[in-house]
Amino acid sequence: MxxxxxxxxxxxxxxxxxxxxxxxxxxxxxxxxxxxxxxxxxxxxxxxxxxxDGYRNKAKMVIGGTTAAPTIGILDADGHGINLEACGICSPGHRAAFPVIAAFITRAGLTPYDVPSRTGELKHLILTESPDGELMIRFVVRSTEPVGRIRKHLPWLLEQLPNARVVTANVLPEHKAVLEGEHEIVFTENETLPMRLGDVTMHLRPQSFFQxxxxxxxxxxxxxxxxxxxxxxxxxxxxxxxxxxxxxxxxxxxxxxxxxxxxxxxxxxxxxxxxxxxxxxxxxxxxxxxxxxxxxxxxxxxxxxxxxxxxxxxxxxxxxxxxxxxxxxxxxxxxxxxxxxxxxxxxxxxxxxxxxxxxxxxxxxxxxxxxxxx
Structure with missing residues (x-):
């Protein structure tokens, strides 16, 4: 590859x-x-x-850039965003969803968190795809301040991504090298993502580990x-x-x-x-x-x-x-x-x-x- x-x-x-x-x-x-x-x-x-390639069912991405031009990927040594929306080891479902989610960040006015200045709200995106193509979308934010805007613009996101089964906001107020916090706010009626493996179906909750x-x-x-x-x-x-x-x-x-x-x-x-x-x-x-x-x-x-x-x-x-x-x-x-x-x-x-x-x-x-x- x-x-x-x-x-x-x-x-x-x-x-x-x-x-x-x-x-x-x-x-x-x-x-x-x-x-x-x-x-x-x-x-x-x-x-x-x-x-x-395309084997990852979970993408754990750092949000960088600006509200108008967000990056979904990683940060460079100076804390600036590097866009990896076409990452080849992420599933095709991930790669199809990234541009839509980037547009949603702009539409909802979500400010990417800036690590050097410790300002902004949106820290990470955690995106999981099930074997049936359904998505769990988790926005990791610094506080509950952007929750209202996420909720307001959620119908647009669900219209653009009808395979999005679970959408949440995870609150991580601390400035430290961890991926997520303890508090989860679920916006959708569904709270779990079914992961079907042969004759066994596991119901994945937002903060649950899965291979x-x-x-x-x-x-x-x-x-x-x-x-x-x-x-x-x-x-x-x-x-x-x-x-x-x-x-x-x-x-x-x-x-x-x-x-x-x-x-x-x-x-x-x-x-x-x-x-x-x-x-x-x-x-x-x-x-x-x-x-x-x-x-x-x-x-x-x-x-x-x-x-x-x-x-x-x-x-x-x-x-x-x-x-x-x-x-x-x-x-x-x-x-x-x-x-x-x-x-x-x-x-x-x-x-x-x-x-x-x-x-x-x-x-x-x-x-x-x-x-x-x-």
Whole structure:
């Protein structure tokens, strides 16, 4: 894949841009194998590759420029906006919506936030597209001051983008390097975006995390379902469960499934999906994964972990090592922290692994391994 923004030096976010995709995928597989080379008997399945372009279902863009001429993209070193409306890794739905949203910013009189002077209102645009082509549009603003204008001009936006299902304003008053704040104002009747992955539909709320690459996420969850069916556990925990991707997909493979997630919004999304699918054997709770495990009276047959980049850490690794959990399914977006966590669980031996290329054109990828107690 080639990118004019990368070639011109305007954006270097995709560090592998221009490299043959076959080499990217092979290098990621080699990197995962090197990090886990100490584990004898680990059977590596062929890596799952992605489309090279148009794969992102979520675009997290900085708004720059002026009200009359807004930019949707990133900021340069001086805090000035760089327009990336034709970004090739964003979905076609994103690229079609960006010009309309830029026109809406002008029509509604939304002033882009200027980082150097700390003035203005509109900070970010977070745009998510579902597999069915519906959009969730979130405007991240400094205060509620522009909310009235967004609401006033919303009918025009919905007329121009009839596939916009959810439109919100997220309030982020602090001047700091974060993407969104805690307060969300929903303007539309619909508050969730259905994300249909095969026979499972997850209902995504505005502040809920969802995997960036829909097609690879579906492949990941289906693979996990197949592996778990082969284990036939009586009970399973899905720690760091997010919106319930793993738990919902393995619902028919275990007698009971419990999902644990710190984000209240994500738990609400997961519960809605569980109710919609009438899955009585699945439940979700809001809480810390490590604290939940350490406070449990009994351990399940299977534990699924899908932690952030830092990994599960020594405390949870130590609990898993000392427990009588028979199998662990570990899905990681950082193979280095995965390798470190595995060192702390020598009684749980990796027996199967697979790389899922969630992030083409970058060095990042997802890797899933199945551990069994020795």
């Amino acid at each position: 080639d990118c004019s923004y990368f070639d011109a030096g305007r954006c270097r976010s995709c560090s592998l841009m221009g490299q043959p995709y076959e080499r990217q995928l092979a290098d990621k597989q080699r990197h995962a194998e090197d990090l886990l080379r100490a584990h004898d008997g680990l059977d590596w399945l062929a890596p799952i590759g992605s489309r090279e 960036t690459n829909t097609e690879i996420a579906e492949a990941l969850y289906i693979e996990a379902r197949d592996w778990v069916r082969g284990l036939a556990p009586d009970s399973a925990w899905d720690l760091y469960s997010g919106v319930g991707g793993f738990a919902l997909h393995i619902a028919d493979a275990a007698a009971s499934v419990t999902g644990i997630e710190t984000s209240v919004e994500a738990v609400a999304s997961a519960e809605l999906s569980r109710t919609d699918a009438a899955l009585s054997r699945v439940r979700f709770e809001s809480g810390d994964a490590t604290a939940f495990a350490l406070g449990a009276e009994t351990a399940p047959d299977l534990v699924i972990v899908n932690p952030p980049r830092r990994g599960i850490g020594r405390e949870l690794s130590g609990w898993l090592e000392a427990s009588d959990v028979r199998h662990v399914l570990y899905s990681s977006c950082n193979a280095s922290s995965l390798a470190r966590d595995l060192e702390a669980m020598p009684s749980l031996r990796p027996v199967r692994g697979r790389v899922f290329d969630m992030f083409p054109q970058t060095t990042h990828f997802e890797v899933m391994v199945l551990l069994e107690r020795v």
